[in-house]
Amino acid sequence: MNVQEIRQHFPILNQEVNGHPLVYLDSAATSQKPVQVIEALDRYYKEYNSNVHRGVHTLGTRATDGYEGAREKVARFINAKEPAEVIFTRGTTTSLNYVAWGYARNFIGEGDEIVITPMEHHSNLIPWQQAAKATGATLKYIPLQPDGTISLEDVRATVTERTKLVAITHVSNVLGTINPIREIAGIVHEKGAVLVVDGAQSAPHQKVDVQDLDCDFYAMSGHKMLGPTGIGVLYGKRELLEKMEPVEFGGEMIDFVELYDSTWKEIPWKFEGGTPIIAGAIGLAAAIDFLEQIGMDAIHEHEQKLAQYALEQLRQIDGLQVYGPEERGGLVTFNIDNVHPHDVATVLDAEGIAIRAGHHCAQPLMRWLEVTATARASFYFYNDEKDIDALVKGLQKAKEYFGNVFTG
Amino acid sequence: MSSLDDLYRRVIMDHYSRPRNRGEFEDDETVTVNMNNPTCGDRIQLQLKIEDDKIADARFQGEGCSISMASASMMTDAIKGLKVEDALKMAGIFSKMMQGEEYDEDEFDLGDIEALQGVSKFPARIKCATLAWKAMQKGVQDEPNSE
Secondary structure (H helix, E strand, C coil), rough: HHHHHHHHCHHHHCEECCCCEEEEECCCCCCCCCHHHHHHHHHHHHHHHCCCCCCCCHHHHHHHHHHHHHHHHHHHCCCCHHHEEEECCHHHHHHHHHHHHHHHHHHHEEECCECCCCCCCCHCHHHHHHHHHHHHHEEECCCCCCCCCCHHCCCCCCCCCEEEEEEEEEEECCCCCCCCCHHHHHHHHHCCCCEEECCCCCCCCCCCCHHHHHCCEEECCCHCCCCCCCCEEEEEHHHHHHHHHCCCCCCCCEEEEECCCCCCCCCCHHHCCCCCCHHHHHHHHEEEEEEEHHHHHHHHHHHHHHHHHHHHHHCCCCCCEECCCCCCEEEEEEEEECCCHHHHCCCCCCEEEECCCCCCHHHHHHHHHHHCEEEEECCHHHHHHHHHHHHHHHHHHHHHHHHHHHHC | CCHHHHHCCCHHHHHCCCCEEEEECCCCCCCEEEECCCCCCCEEEEEEEEEEEEEEEEEEEECCCCHHHHHHHHHHHHHCEEHHHHHHHHHHHHHHHHHCCHHHCCCCCHHHHHHHHHHCCHHHHHHHHHHHHHHHHHHHHHHHHCC
């Protein structure tokens, strides 16, 4: 992979921050955007901005083609059976809330169980807490292994005949753990439950085939995979989406409206109330074109190498602890003895290095790790080993800077 | 690293490594406030002993970055012995200092607290410095006899 060539497409990476060349290691929070995506948005607004599905005029047709073409592109990208199984949403959080309110609330009741894990991002945790409260279902957790992985034994032991829904992340945004979704789907389906997958950290970084994974719902965000903010996807199997109720009601999503009752459009449109996220979908389509040109397998392989290199390098720093398993997605979460992660992030920022510090929207996982916060460096295919070398140098500086505080 | 030195002044690091008034009062005659910073996970428990409209004593414990813990240490030192009304005034001055606004330097002897001035140049860290002060403001407002 020619990272230097790739970086030419990302104008934001070519700048100095606090007097140093920017080293962007926060792609798990949001990815940077190539000019191709920025130009697709620009073109839409300059040349064919128009509402979709209703206008008879030429611009309306172009906008509709762009929007529905994006749906077809996403369907191919994740290998959905048909574009109708792809719903555009604001992002992973909205997608998961749709399942919680449109599906769980209508098909789960008292005495039933919802099963999740302690490694979930708040967006795949709080909707289930709320759904459990609203339906009277019991919320259960599959425990974590000491290295931050899930054992299939534990999945088998936790998922019972009463379980109606299991929600789990594909790749952990803190530990980097890659969960065995296909195997989990087998167990979940054996018990007659549905499997919801949080794909926010997998769709941007590896080939995702929802039919092969055999998940029932899969949620993802455009902004973490080169797309604009405010666009995401909920994939669902047709028979489930047909059963599922809309969550937002209004224009665009209706079939026939009477004074006291209404009927809905077919899937996917019954879930897309209001003027949809047209520019966002068009931007996401451009992002997918870019990703496919590079190749998802090549991206995955590059990031795995980077993660392994980062593990090796970071472990050589005395007093630095890395969290999570050996085999992982492209991120490393860590702490340095006696230096709070915010202070680590501030020292790195002064060197032009952007990382994330905090609880990463995973407070239960922080408690499991017995920390209040951690630092996280996350990679994408526009990063290379030089970025990690800069990180290591920055961390040495942070250590030196704070090193004498407690001993001096 | 001159700008970093602006943020992490020696006196701040001193309060961070050797916090004053850290701990907990055993008795019930205190106002206790728990406050956290939901965006980053910092948390503080602040206890105030308020007698005759005066802050007779203060203690804190918690977990957080150097700035939040040093600020709590400095604040507890500074408000001890102050009238509640003056402690609130000082909180107002501190808030101005964090926003980089002008404030009346003669109204109080801010002492070590002035070392936190550099934080105003690091917008992402201002909420770290203000956590303890917000806890204090909440504490004296919740206290029924502080009118």
